[in-house]
Amino acid sequence: SARDSQIFIIGCGISGIGAAQKLLKHGFHNVHIIEATARSGGRIRTGRLGDNIVEIGANWIHGPSKENPVFRLACDYQLLDKESMSEENQAIDIGGHPLFVPNWFTSSGRKLGPETMGPAVEFFMNLLERSQQFHDSGGEPLPSVGEFIKAEVERLAPEEWKEDQANIAIRMAMINTLLKLECCVSGTHTMDDVGLGAFGMYKTLPGLDCTFPGGYEGLIDHMMKELPSDIVLYNKPVKCIHWNYTKNGPDSKGMLFPIMIECVNGETFAADHVIVTVPLGYLKKHQNTFLSPTFPLHKLHSIQRMGFGTNNKIFLEFEQPFWDEDCELIYLVWEDETHLADVVSDMKMSWIRKLIGFTVLKPTERYGHVLCGWIAGRESEYMETLSELEVLHSVTQLLRLFTGNPTITPRKLLRSQWFHDPYSCGSYSYAAKGCSAYDIDNLAEPLPLKGSKPLQVLFAGEATHGSFFSTVHGALLSGWREAERLVSHYTPASGSFSSKL
Numbered sequence: 001s002a003r004d005s006q007i008f009i010i011g012c013g014i015s016g017i018g019a020a021q022k023l024l025k026h027g028f029h030n031v032h033i034i035e036a037t038a039r040s041g042g043r044i045r046t047g048r049l050g051d052n053i054v055e056i057g058a059n060w061i062h063g064p065s066k067e068n069p070v071f072r073l074a075c076d077y078q079l080l081d082k083e084s085m086s087e088e089n090q091a092i093d094i095g096g097h098p099l100f101v102p103n104w105f106t107s108s109g110r111k112l113g114p115e116t117m118g119p120a121v122e123f124f125m126n127l128l129e130r131s132q133q134f135h136d137s138g139g140e141p142l143p144s145v146g147e148f149i150k151a152e153v154e155r156l157a158p159e160e161w162k163e164d165q166a167n168i169a170i171r172m173a174m175i176n177t178l179l180k181l182e183c184c185v186s187g188t189h190t191m192d193d194v195g196l197g198a199f200g201m202y203k204t205l206p207g208l209d210c211t212f213p214g215g216y217e218g219l220i221d222h223m224m225k226e227l228p229s230d231i232v233l234y235n236k237p238v239k240c241i242h243w244n245y246t247k248n249g250p251d252s253k254g255m256l257f258p259i260m261i262e263c264v265n266g267e268t269f270a271a272d273h274v275i276v277t278v279p280l281g282y283l284k285k286h287q288n289t290f291l292s293p294t295f296p297l298h299k300l301h302s303i304q305r306m307g308f309g310t311n312n313k314i315f316l317e318f319e320q321p322f323w324d325e326d327c328e329l330i331y332l333v334w335e336d337e338t339h340l341a342d343v344v345s346d347m348k349m350s351w352i353r354k355l356i357g358f359t360v361l362k363p364t365e366r367y368g369h370v371l372c373g374w375i376a377g378r379e380s381e382y383m384e385t386l387s388e389l390e391v392l393h394s395v396t397q398l399l400r401l402f403t404g405n406p407t408i409t410p411r412k413l414l415r416s417q418w419f420h421d422p423y424s425c426g427s428y429s430y431a432a433k434g435c436s437a438y439d440i441d442n443l444a445e446p447l448p449l450k451g452s453k454p455l456q457v458l459f460a461g462e463a464t465h466g467s468f469f470s471t472v473h474g475a476l477l478s479g480w481r482e483a484e485r486l487v488s489h490y491t492p493a494s495g496s497f498s499s500k501l
């Protein structure tokens with residue numbers, strides 16, 4: 001039967017796991033996942049800092065409400081606390097920007113109050129909201145979000161804050177911090193790289209972002225338990241997928257397999273279909289060798305055009321907090337950054353300026369005093385090349401400068417290194433300057449679309465979801481989508497005979 005067809009999924013992240021789950025549910029039984037590393041989960045990765053668990057990859061369920069499949073699974077598996085599941089939390093709609101209780105520290109060791117900084121945050125959030133609206137209305141005045149926001153700040157800020165001249169400089173510096181924070185959210189080097197017209201392609205769901213008390217990887221563990229235990233072939237990086245391939249031997253029915261998967265270790269697998277879920281960063285890096293024959297031009301161009309950047313975390317553990325008890329987000333503001341320009345002239349000396357600040361891990365009873373620092377872009381990639389001790393030294397100096405306390409010493413540090421991870425090549429995708437919905441359609445388009453042997457190579461993964469790219473739920477939905485594409489390919493249209501069976 002058609003359900004006998006050989007299907008291989010490349011990558012055991014949540015999109016690959018989701019695809020396997022759905023195919024098995026529909027009766028396909030020759031399904032395997034080929035994974036480059038020794039573990040499942042990909043960019044969902046829970047690590048340890050002393051006695052604490054910390055998320056090295058994905059952190060939150062963005063928009064945890066009924067429509068979010070990750071939320072539904074997490075509820076079914078009972079992985080969330082009561083509050084996260086409450087109807088009240090599900091109904092909160094903040095448009096993707098949780099209002100964390102902030103503390104502001106500046107480079108002269110001052111701690112500033114909400115009356116000084118609050119207006120800058122409000123002003124910025126308004127510009128961000130306006131940036132998202134060009135997707136529906138069209139007519140974007142500038143190519144990128146960064147250029148738009150900077151132009152609007154220059155135009156509007158003097159008027160907006162004219163009654164409060166004394167604070168203009170510090171608020172401009174604050175806007176710089178907020179732009180850097182937005183680089184972390186979008187996973188990009190600069191907001192000048194994020195397309196203004198495409199920014200609004202990203203859609204949010206209602207629900208107050210929540211975390212997994214036992215770690216995000218618990219979700220992966222539960223999903224894996226529902227799959228046959230031998231479904232994943234670990235430690236087998238795929239080197240090349242040969243499609244329209246004619247040199248395979250015949251299958252049990254004497255048919256030729258159209259695909260040959262070639263692994264780095266020389267092993268090969270014959271298949272009818274392969275679902276590729278490797279990160280966009282990996283595809284960009286290996287665009288000339290990963291497929292043979294290579295990608296059609298329109299697909300290749302979209303792989304090149306869509307953005308994929310780096311956002312890293314630096315976890316720090318302290319004996320005592322230097323922040324307020326209710327603080328959820330610590331902003332670092334450089335008082336000399338009063339001009340809106342993202343230039344780091346000397347990477348070695350100044351990379352640390354890109355660190356926007358820290359989220360506070362809550363609740364304290366569970367974590368103790370742990371902060372998670374956020375840093376994106378090329379400075380983040382440079383940080384990855386430094387030793388843990390060098391990073392610790394730089395962060396310690398930074399904290400002493402900003403708190404004015406020369407004795408502050410973090411007692412432990414752990415940082416992520418997503419750019420140098422050979423199977424991620426960065427953190428997640430964004431809609432780059434010049435991108436449109438067509439680019440994501442192109443990324444998701446199967447090869448070949450038509451012909452006597454269609455749908456040989458299918459594409460899933462976070463970057464292929466039109467509105468939830470860069471998220472775990474987008475990744476999961478994309479895996480389900482490609483599995484369903486195969487299911488309907490083999491399902492006769494009602495009332496008519498299908499030659500596909």
Ligand code: 6YU
Pocket residue numbers: 010011012013014015016034035036037040041042043044056057058059060061062096185186199202236237238239277278279282311312313416418423424426427428460461462463469470471472473475
């Ligand atoms: C979310 C969040 N979150 C922080 C950080 C990161 C990410 N995301 P996978 O990579 O998982 O799987 C592919 C597998 O393929 C993998 O196992 C490889 O080893 C394997 N592979 C590769 N090459 C291979 C080869 N050759 N052969 C065989 N195997 C191979 N998402 O929902 N909440 O809080 C965060 C965050 C530091 C790095 C995140 C978050 C992104 C998710 O982690 C990610 O999308 C999915 O896990 C990907 O799953 P997958 O299966 O596709 O790939 C307005 C506006 C702006 C728009 N942006 C909004 C911002 C929202 C994004 N937020 C992110 C924030 C954080 C903090």
